[in-house]
Amino acid sequence: xxxxxxxxxxxxxxQLPGIxxxxxxxxxxxxxxxxxxxxxxxxxxxIVNAKHSIKFCSVxxxxxxxxxxxxxxxxxxxxxxxxxxxxxxxxxxxxxxGEYHGLYHVLHGAxxxxxxxxxxxxxxxxxxxxxxxxxxxxxxxxxPTVNGTATAVYIAxxxxxxxxxxxxxxxxxxxxxxxxxxDEITLLKAIEGRxxxx
Amino acid sequence: xxxxxxxxxxxxxxQLPGIxxxxxxxxxxxxxxxxxxxxxxxxxxxIVNAKHSIKFCSVxxxxxxxxxxxxxxxxxxxxxxxxxxxxxxxxxxxxxxGEYHGLYHVLHGAxxxxxxxxxxxxxxxxxxxxxxxxxxxxxxxxxPTVNGTATAVYIAxxxxxxxxxxxxxxxxxxxxxxxxxxDEITLLKAIEGRxxxx
Numbered sequence: 001x002x003x004x005x006x007x008x009x010x011x012x013x014x015q016l017p018g019i020x021x022x023x024x025x026x027x028x029x030x031x032x033x034x035x036x037x038x039x040x041x042x043x044x045x046x047i048v049n050a051k052h053s054i055k056f057c058s059v060x061x062x063x064x065x066x067x068x069x070x071x072x073x074x075x076x077x078x079x080x081x082x083x084x085x086x087x088x089x090x091x092x093x094x095x096x097x098g099e100y101h102g103l104y105h106v107l108h109g110a111x112x113x114x115x116x117x118x119x120x121x122x123x124x125x126x127x128x129x130x131x132x133x134x135x136x137x138x139x140x141x142x143x144p145t146v147n148g149t150a151t152a153v154y155i156a157x158x159x160x161x162x163x164x165x166x167x168x169x170x171x172x173x174x175x176x177x178x179x180x181x182x183d184e185i186t187l188l189k190a191i192e193g194r195x196x197x198x
Numbered sequence: 199x200x201x202x203x204x205x206x207x208x209x210x211x212x213q214l215p216g217i218x219x220x221x222x223x224x225x226x227x228x229x230x231x232x233x234x235x236x237x238x239x240x241x242x243x244x245i246v247n248a249k250h251s252i253k254f255c256s257v258x259x260x261x262x263x264x265x266x267x268x269x270x271x272x273x274x275x276x277x278x279x280x281x282x283x284x285x286x287x288x289x290x291x292x293x294x295x296g297e298y299h300g301l302y303h304v305l306h307g308a309x310x311x312x313x314x315x316x317x318x319x320x321x322x323x324x325x326x327x328x329x330x331x332x333x334x335x336x337x338x339x340x341x342p343t344v345n346g347t348a349t350a351v352y353i354a355x356x357x358x359x360x361x362x363x364x365x366x367x368x369x370x371x372x373x374x375x376x377x378x379x380x381d382e383i384t385l386l387k388a389i390e391g392r393x394x395x396x
Binding site: 002003004005006008009011014015016017018019022023025026027028029030031032033035037039040042043044046047048049050051054063064065066069070087088089092108124180181 | 200201202203204206207209210213214215216217220223224225226227228231233235237238240241242244245246247248249251252261262263267270285286287290299306321355378379
């Protein structure tokens, strides 16, 4: 029913998270009918440029446009604490509290036997390689879901024997919810209320 | 806090309809973290191609990739009826009922004195230019909002003196709602229940 180029555009937007068919149609028609050619050019260039310039930080695996991310290279961060999260958006959620001054480690996923995601598929080895005398505490801030909790326990069991304290952020984040949708205060309380895992 | 190219990407998505800051962040991280470079290339090419190839149909002003849209050039459509809508997405909403076989006219907006949108700013002249002996009925399917209704009344007053019947789609679409979000059955009932406007 649509011209092929419109149908293709709608399908492209439909694959994005949280975008259904109607939203994809609305966005597509907005781009075709309301946006200037220049605005559309700016948008596609922003996508291409970001995808091209963004890579993983060589230390924490967060997204960055340089070899080492701004947090890992900052002299103001407390290098004795590493907060382990599932994804880059969790880093930004915690940064918004403004109260956490340690480092991060981004796993890019959580263990999930059902989906065939094993320890080798997420960046656990890279976390272990970072652990030296300067690290006193690992805060497990994976999502409070079955997979997120299993991942936290798995990593805690690996690290505890090394004599490094492993804590879990407090409940306060709704169980089963996504870290990225928690408000700043809830996240802050969750970090303050952290407790030893084992 | 974000790398500049990520912040720029988020801002680009934030300007789209129905996309707030959190959705824009979620989409941006999905593109950077989860999509392959090839998928991203397909997406940006789809945007560029659609924007480049899509123009207004020379007859009804709907979006098309040729001079005259598929509906206007079809020999199967009833050329005695023209359904007037505010935007291209309204055409697709009505087409989904599968029960309307006439032509369309896309105004690309509605009269809105508050926003300075006057009759010259929407495609009313182009509608009047289409009216000849072959046209028996104009169905006003602008949104049931203050501006949409005012636009319908304004156009009805211009056309009625020409001896062409002007009808309004029935209430059945929630008042104050957007045509594009109505389900097919509601839209079908609205078209069946249309009544003379003046």
